[in-house]
Each structure stands twice: as C-alpha cells, then as structure tokens.
Amino acid sequence: MTTRGLTPTIMKVFSGIQPTGALHIGNYLGAIKQWVELQEKNECVFCIVDLHALTSPYQPETLQNLILEKAIVYLAAGVNPEKATIFVQSEVKEHSELAWLLNTITPIGDLNRMTQYKEKSKKFKQNVNAGLLNYPILMAADILLYQTDIVPVGQDQKQHIEITRTIARKFNQKFGQTFKVPEAKLPNAGAKIMSLTQPTKKMSKTDPPESRIGLFDEPEEIKAKIMKAVTDTGKTIKYNEKLKPGVSNLLTIYSLFSGKTVKELEKKFKGKGYAELKKSLSELLINSLESFRRKKKELLCREVYVKEILEQGRKRAQIIASSTIADVRKKMGLT
Ligand code: ATP
Numbered sequence: 351m352t353t354r355g356l357t358p359t360i361m362k363v364f365s366g367i368q369p370t371g372a373l374h375i376g377n378y379l380g381a382i383k384q385w386v387e388l389q390e391k392n393e394c395v396f397c398i399v400d401l402h403a404l405t406s407p408y409q410p411e412t413l414q415n416l417i418l419e420k421a422i423v424y425l426a427a428g429v430n431p432e433k434a435t436i437f438v439q440s441e442v443k444e445h446s447e448l449a450w451l452l453n454t455i456t457p458i459g460d461l462n463r464m465t466q467y468k469e470k471s472k473k474f475k476q477n478v479n480a481g482l483l484n485y486p487i488l489m490a491a492d493i494l495l496y497q498t499d500i501v502p503v504g505q506d507q508k509q510h511i512e513i514t515r516t517i518a519r520k521f522n523q524k525f526g527q528t529f530k531v532p533e534a535k536l537p538n539a540g541a542k543i544m545s546l547t548q549p550t551k552k553m554s555k556t557d558p559p560e561s562r563i564g565l566f567d568e569p570e571e572i573k574a575k576i577m578k579a580v581t582d583t584g585k586t587i588k589y590n591e592k593l594k595p596g597v598s599n600l601l602t603i604y605s606l607f608s609g610k611t612v613k614e615l616e617k618k619f620k621g622k623g624y625a626e627l628k629k630s631l632s633e634l635l636i637n638s639l640e641s642f643r644r645k646k647k648e649l650l651c652r653e654v655y656v657k658e659i660l661e662q663g664r665k666r667a668q669i670i671a672s673s674t675i676a677d678v679r680k681k682m683g684l685t
C-alpha cells in the first residue's frame with residue numbers, strides 16, 4: 351500500500367475467481383491471502399465471476415451450487431463480509447453492458463496474443479468460443495466499473511491487467527477521462543505456486559488432483575500428495591528454481607504457511623533428506639488448513655446467511671457499477 355506522508359491511502363481493490371473448480375493453495379497464496387490482508391484498510395470488492403466460467407465447458411444444473419460454494423470458500427478463507435463486498439458478477443448487469451461497450455474499442459489482435467486464450471483454446475479444442483477470446487474484455491469491465499486502484503491476483507493474470515490498463519487508457523483518450531487505470535498486485539512470494547507433479551508448470555484447478563493441494567483437502571489426501579510430490583535429483587534441500595524446481599516449490603509453500611524465510615528453512619533441513627522435508631510440510635499444511643475445513647463445514651449449514659451476504663453485496667456493487675455505466679453511456683453518446 352502506498353503512503354502519502356503519514357496517512358495511509360485507502361485503495362479501491364477489486365478481484366474475482368470463477369465459481370467452477372475447487373480452489374487450491376496456489377489460488378489462496380496468489381490471490382485470496384492478499385484479499386484478506388487488503389480488506390483491513392481498503393475498500394474491497396470480491397466477485398464470483400460466473401459469466402467468465404461460461405467460456406469453458408460446464409454443467410448448467412450445477413452452477414448455482416458452485417456459486418454458493420465459492421461464497422462459502424471466500425468466507426472460510428477469511429474474507430470478512432463486514433469489511434469487503436462479496437457478490438456474483440451476473441447479478442450486476444452492468445458487467446455485461448460495459449464488456450460490450452469495451453469490445454468496440456479493443457483490437458482483436460490484442461486478444462489473440464493473450465497467453466490464457468492460447469492455452470485454453472488448446473485445452474478445450476472443441477469449444478473455442480468467442481467468449482474465450484473476449485474473456486479479458488469482460489475482466490476489464492469488472493475492474494473498471496469499480497474505479498479500481500489495485501487488483502490482487504497471481505502471476506498468470508498479470509497480462510489481463512495489462513490489457514485492462516490499455517483499454518482504460520484508450521477509452522479515456524477517445525471519450526474523455528472516465529476510468530482509473532488500475533495496477534496488478536502480486537504477492538512478493540507465492541505469485542506462481544507450481545504443480546506438485548510437474549514443478550515447472552503452475553498449479554492449476556484443471557489439472558489432475560494429485561498435482562495440487564485443495565484448500566479443503568482432508569489430512570490423508572494432503573499427506574499422500576505431498577509425499578508423492580516430484581522432487582529433484584540430488585539430496586540437499588536448497589532453493590534453486592532452475593536446478594531444483596520441485597524442492598524450491600515445496601520450500602516456498604513451507605515458507606508462506608509457516609512465516610519462516612526460505613533461508614531459515616534451508617538451515618532447519620540442513621543434512622536432512624527430502625522425506626523429512628515432506629513429512630514436516632504435510633504436518634504444517636494439515637494444521638494450517640484445519641480452520642478452513644472447519645469453517646467451511648459450519649458455513650455449509652448456513653445457506654440463508656450466505657445468500658444474504660451475496661444480496662447485500664449485490665446491492666452495494668450495483669450502486670457503484672450503475673454510476674460508472676451512466677458516465678460511460680453519456681461519454682459514448684448513448685444518452
Ligand atoms: P486454471 O488453471 O484452470 O485457469 P487456476 O487454477 O489458474 O485455473 P483461476 O480461477 O484462474 O485458477 O485463478 C484464481 C486466482 O488464483 C487468480 O488470481 C490467479 O492468478 C491465482 N492463481 C491461480 N493459480 C495460481 C498459482 N499456481 N499460484 C499462484 N496464484 C495462482
């Protein structure tokens with residue numbers, strides 16, 4: 351957070367996660383952990399981006415449950431509805447409207463270059479829809495509607511924030527000052543947690559379960575996945591992303607959940623083997639994720655409460671979004 355003089359500036363913060371797919375520790379360390387810290391002193395809006403989820407194969411009959419579950423996950427992971435606004439993207443129609451308007455100023459070439467588009471169109475060859483290509487425009491609409499200063503996300507979303515900045519600048523140039531130009535906020539460490547089975551690739555929701563630790567995995571699953579995690583040749587426990595990507599990833603995860611630095615951990619495990627590191631990391635993760643599992647179980651029985659939080663969130667989000675869209679419509683000659 352920036353400070354001017356002694357008074358900390360209150361930032362407008364926006365971020366979102368799709369309702370589909372179970373969250374893993376990469377999502378937590380890259381995004382949600384930052385949200386929980388930022389909500390203390392800033393104006394935060396956290397969205398469940400259901401419209402984005404429609405761009406990959408999904409089952410309509412399960413979507414409402416997944417949305418509710420994601421709200422529960424936000425709360426269980428520490429998002430506080432008294433401090434932050436939590437809402438569902440499709441319930442605030444201004445997101446779709448602004449996305450259409452921004453479509454008209456975004457070059458197709460810019461969208462074709464997006465890494466996520468290229469990867470997803472390879473992964474879902476049968477369903478390369480226009481929504482997948484236009485995905486970053488809807489994301490720009492999400493962010494720009496709330497006059498956002500910072501967007502806490504993991505490394506993989508950085509490119510989408512860059513295109514959001516380009517779109518905001520272009521709109522302001524063409525139609526007059528309307529949008530704030532937001533900045534991505536990546537965590538100092540943990541912006542790209544790697545897969546347990548292929549440690550040169552990022553941990554991902556859409557890869558096989560053994561490649562990731564789910565935020566709500568049971569203790570036995572955590573232990574089995576960590577013990578099977580791919581490590582590297584050699585025996586020493588030393589951080590080196592290039593030569594030892596597997597061990598380095600485990601050290602990063604260990605450091606972020608324990609609060610110990612990687613240097614301290616290298617010292618702690620000096621002369622010890624990979625099995626010892628893994629055993630200790632499993633125990634740490636089992637204990638650290640215990641409160642998430644407990645809170646989630648509690649919230650699963652409180653559907654009415656969770657729905658009320660989303661309704662309050664929708665109302666708050668709607669007020670901000672409709673004010674921005676009124677300005678946009680005016681600037682574009684629609685009113
Ligand atoms: P997929 O790989 O299927 O696209 P995902 O696991 O990347 O899904 P998202 O919903 O795209 O999940 O990401 C939600 C948030 O978590 C984003 O802010 C993203 O940057 C962050 N994130 C995702 N994967 C990681 C990771 N491996 N390390 C750190 N942050 C991550």
Ligand code: LTN
Pocket residue numbers: 364365366367368399402488489492493501503507510
């Ligand atoms: N594309 C993001 C999800 C997302 C988002 C946003 C993140 C949609 N709209 C606005 C930050 C701000 C992803 O994590 N896959």
